[in-house]
Amino acid sequence: MASASSQAYEVIKAEIISGRFPPGHRLVESDLTVLCDVSRTPVREALRRLVSEGLAEFSPNYGAQVADLAGEDLEALYELRTLIEGYAARRAATRISAAQIAELEALADRMEHLAGQPSVVPEEASANSRFHRIIVEAAKSSRLVSASNLVVEAPLVLRTIEHYSLEERARSMQHHRELIAAFKARDSQWAESVMISHIKAAFAAISRELSNRKTA
Amino acid sequence: MASASSQAYEVIKAEIISGRFPPGHRLVESDLTVLCDVSRTPVREALRRLVSEGLAEFSPNYGAQVADLAGEDLEALYELRTLIEGYAARRAATRISAAQIAELEALADRMEHLAGQPSVVPEEASANSRFHRIIVEAAKSSRLVSASNLVVEAPLVLRTIEHYSLEERARSMQHHRELIAAFKARDSQWAESVMISHIKAAFAAISRELSNRKTA
DNA sequence: TAATAATTTATTGTATACGATTATGCCGGG
DNA sequence: CCCGGCATAATCGTATACAATAAATTATTA
Numbered sequence A, B: 001m002a003s004a005s006s007q008a009y010e011v012i013k014a015e016i017i018s019g020r021f022p023p024g025h026r027l028v029e030s031d032l033t034v035l036c037d038v039s040r041t042p043v044r045e046a047l048r049r050l051v052s053e054g055l056a057e058f059s060p061n062y063g064a065q066v067a068d069l070a071g072e073d074l075e076a077l078y079e080l081r082t083l084i085e086g087y088a089a090r091r092a093a094t095r096i097s098a099a100q101i102a103e104l105e106a107l108a109d110r111m112e113h114l115a116g117q118p119s120v121v122p123e124e125a126s127a128n129s130r131f132h133r134i135i136v137e138a139a140k141s142s143r144l145v146s147a148s149n150l151v152v153e154a155p156l157v158l159r160t161i162e163h164y165s166l167e168e169r170a171r172s173m174q175h176h177r178e179l180i181a182a183f184k185a186r187d188s189q190w191a192e193s194v195m196i197s198h199i200k201a202a203f204a205a206i207s208r209e210l211s212n213r214k215t216a
Numbered sequence C: 001t002a003a004t005a006a007t008t009t010a011t012t013g014t015a016t017a018c019g020a021t022t023a024t025g026c027c028g029g030g
Numbered sequence D: 001c002c003c004g005g006c007a008t009a010a011t012c013g014t015a016t017a018c019a020a021t022a023a024a025t026t027a028t029t030a
Helices: A004-018 A029-036 A040-052 A074-093 A098-115 A122-138 A142-152 A154-158 A166-184 A188-215 B004-018 B029-036 B040-052 B074-093 B098-115 B122-138 B142-152 B154-158 B166-184 B188-215
Strands: A056-059 A063-066 B056-059 B063-066
Touching (some): A004 A029, A004 A040, A004 A154, A029 A040, A040 A056, A040 A063, A040 B040, A074 A154, A074 A166, A074 A188, A074 B142, A098 A122, A098 A166, A142 A154, A142 B074, A154 A188, A166 A188, B004 B029, B004 B154, B040 B063, B074 B122, B074 B142, B074 B154, B074 B188, B098 B166, B122 B142, B122 B166, B142 B154, B154 B188, B166 B188
Antiparallel strands (some): A056 A063
């Protein structure tokens, strides 16, 4: 059985990413104890971890709340993400294993299959997360993993992938395929460049979606 | 009075950075309670935070120990640091305030004064940390602060600055002055480039020092 | 004597109780 | 009617007690 602390972490994180806990939602410890079925101590540890990963914010003597990226400079966040994930792709190109490439291809297959559906299902989003995670791990730099968590996990609270247009989803699939090609060619520059395009495209979609939300 | 949790954090961090807790040293919670004069709960919180910042490592049912960079790929760590701090300097160039530039100059004065001394004193090291911190904050990107902590704080456990040669210290001072000049000129490219040089030079010094340690 | 099992000890993991702090709503005065 | 202070409730911060786990030691047997 998983530890109470990690269990609480997973449960709360799932609530946040699914959107059941919306941005700004106050994370009251005593409420979370009943949700996670553990005591306050592991709940607190889970909250501190979520804060350190940028999924929640914290104020002394007030507690944690779900991170609200509305007030944050999204362009800066995505610039940083471009930098970090681009670097990850660059390193991965010369270090990724055949098994990892095979897994990327399986995930790309799966996503393309799901991309035919009218709306983005959770499985498509999680496959996408896994795809990125494999690349970061293939870069073989422990700090890079932590750094990328900081900029990759946080934007998930926006759940913008659910609103991708068909064209945007198709382009995203294309990027995945091209990344795999770059890895097979062991071409660092190519891999980095595709990854940067991939993230810039995501930012464009997010900007559009967010301006729509405001006017709606 | 500061909270027990942050007090524990400061005390333990100081022990680690000063080297009184060497890399690999096991951080036993009950020992730390007497050192920090708080109970185990805030000690645990402090430890988790140190782990999230890369200053300590953690194993389940075993506890935390001071991070040991010996097993880590230092070149990768410094590459990432170059990326992140270079980006910070680039952004800071167009965003830094006059007051912040003034503080950088005061710190540079102080460090140059201390650099005349035969050995590096703690104050010189802390002034250097503060110098870098101001630049990262001037970049005005909240995630960037967390990301830079990850790559800036961790190498402090090596305490290599104490072994800088006179030439290396002089070059470091020169970099500080040139960074200030680049900021005054609001030149992003210049600032980034000097910062990259600054970190590459630090890495060279560290590599030399570490190979010396091995053979000694 | 060496290997293995049982026991003890040390340490972490979790729960809960109490105290401190802050937000909230009510009441009275301006 | 609005504003400020007071009482109350809600929540976090910390301490401590107990349970679970892993390491170390000792005892036992081949």
